[in-house]
Amino acid sequence: MKKFILIITLFFASNAMAQDGVQFGLNVSPSWKINMSKQKGTGIRNNQSGYGFNAGIPIKYWINEFTALNTGLDFEFTAFDYLQNGFLVSSVRFNSLHLPVMFNIHLSGSLYAMVGTGVVYNLSVRDLNIGGGANLTAVTNNVQPYLGLGLNSLIERDFGYFEVGVQGRYQVLDIWKSSYEKFEDSNSHLAALDLILRYYF
Numbered sequence: 001m002k003k004f005i006l007i008i009t010l011f012f013a014s015n016a017m018a019q020d021g022v023q024f025g026l027n028v029s030p031s032w033k034i035n036m037s038k039q040k041g042t043g044i045r046n047n048q049s050g051y052g053f054n055a056g057i058p059i060k061y062w063i064n065e066f067t068a069l070n071t072g073l074d075f076e077f078t079a080f081d082y083l084q085n086g087f088l089v090s091s092v093r094f095n096s097l098h099l100p101v102m103f104n105i106h107l108s109g110s111l112y113a114m115v116g117t118g119v120v121y122n123l124s125v126r127d128l129n130i131g132g133g134a135n136l137t138a139v140t141n142n143v144q145p146y147l148g149l150g151l152n153s154l155i156e157r158d159f160g161y162f163e164v165g166v167q168g169r170y171q172v173l174d175i176w177k178s179s180y181e182k183f184e185d186s187n188s189h190l191a192a193l194d195l196i197l198r199y200y201f
Contacts (some may be wrong), residue, residue: 006016006197016090022060023061023062023200024201025161025163025201027055027072027074028053029198030053030195030197031054031076031192032049032051033050034047034049034050034192035047035175035180035188035189036188040187050080050081053076053101054194055074056069056074057073057074058163059072060104060200067105068154069104070103071101073099073145074099075097084132090128090133091127092126092127094124095125096120096122096144097123098119098121099118099119100116100148101117102148102150103115104171111153111166112152112183114148114165114167115149116147116170117148118145120143122137122140123137125137140177143177144175145172146170150168151165152164152165152166153165160200161199162198163196165170166196168191168192169193170191170196171188172189174189175189
């Protein structure tokens, strides 16, 4: 998977010099996360709120004057904290690589719709708690494809372009492997609402 991400990134980088309409930038986007769990037998649902951010290098390739492809490579951090009486008792933390493949479609003025997909690759997953914590990477479905939808605005300035917007993402695979006993009777999926803050040179 790491080789695949590297090849895609190098492909866009090598084509960037030869094509017009390719923009590189910087991305630092905070996220609100939800871990959506459902018991298989009872159908009872439980949603846990979390937080995170994406930081990396976005690439915007203009297909024509009204449509662009957004990709790039980000580091993504996700945390789900459990508090008791105001104190942090435990926290499940994901450190990931994030490769988006989102299309920007012009709506009106500087407003664009975003639709597409992408993949998150979990480098490490840890459960931190007062007992010392545990490494959960081996029991995680590390490759997590997602579906994405959102709105953004591209604002031109003398020194570059700012992209601001919101984007929802839903990971289609269960977080945990079916062999993980702790969650073998439930399904868990991550959803994210990203506040997009990107700057293009």
